[in-house]
Amino acid sequence: MTEPEPRSITRTDWLLVGVLLALVLPLRLWLLHNTEVTARDSIGYIRYALRFEKEPWQQVCETNHQHPGYPALIWLMSQPIRALDGATTPENMQFSAQLVSFVASLLLILPMYFLGRQLFDRKISFGGALLYQYLPISAQHLSDGISEPAYLLLLTAALLQAVHAVRERSVWRCALC
Numbered sequence: 001m002t003e004p005e006p007r008s009i010t011r012t013d014w015l016l017v018g019v020l021l022a023l024v025l026p027l028r029l030w031l032l033h034n035t036e037v038t039a040r041d042s043i044g045y046i047r048y049a050l051r052f053e054k055e056p057w058q059q060v061c062e063t064n065h066q067h068p069g070y071p072a073l074i075w076l077m078s079q080p081i082r083a084l085d086g087a088t089t090p091e092n093m094q095f096s097a098q099l100v101s102f103v104a105s106l107l108l109i110l111p112m113y114f115l116g117r118q119l120f121d122r123k124i125s126f127g128g129a130l131l132y133q134y135l136p137i138s139a140q141h142l143s144d145g146i147s148e149p150a151y152l153l154l155l156t157a158a159l160l161q162a163v164h165a166v167r168e169r170s171v172w173r174c175a176l177c
Contacts (some may be wrong), residue, residue: 007118008168009066014127020109024133028066031143032102038094042145047092073100097145104149105142109133111156139174 048071051060061068078096080114082088109129132138142149158177165173 009114009117013113013117013120016122017109017113018173020113020126020129020133021106023130024106024109027134028102028105028143029138031139032098033141035098038097039144039146041147042094042097045074045145045147046090046097049078049096050088053132068145070100073150075144077103080163088128094145098143099145101145101149105133108142108149108153108156111153111160113158115163117162118160118167 024177045066045168047069048060048064052072052075053062057068062144064071074093076079078093078101079090081096085092096122099133100137112129112132113125116128119125120128133142142152164170
């Protein structure tokens with residue numbers, strides 16, 4: 001009977017994460033460059049984000065149906081984009097929303113790989129993370145200006161903390177979850 005792989009993170013794991021990033025980055029860049037029409041939801045998030053500049057944040061949050069996290073990320077990402085361009089244009093705001101999704105989808109690789117690593121082995125966690133990033137529907141959703149990439153990043157990170165909390169019986173990991 002073979003001995004199970006240790007669950008600790010090694011240099012090999014970081015190398016595989018680097019390979020994942022190298023394989024996924026061209027896809028993400030291609031999708032970012034070739035998205036011509038943004039999703040309808042992203043327009044609502046962009047409007048929400050722009051209201052943060054004109055109205056008090058509490059009033060903006062109280063009058064919207066959506067959670068303010070993703071629009072706040074769009075607003076933060078739009079600050080350097082608009083500063084470089086010198087204007088607030090629909091294209092800048094669309095690009096800002098897509099950049100938030102771009103960064104979140106790349107960061108999603110980390111908790112996804114390490115969650116798979118905690119539950120299975122290196123091959124399965126590598127293959128699962130790569131497959132998810134390249135599946136047509138998830139690839140498109142992760143590159144558009146919608147809140148799913150940020151949501152999936154936070155959800156997967158919370159699940160990873162839950163696995164660590166149960167394995168280590170750690171209260172602080174449970175609180176992070």
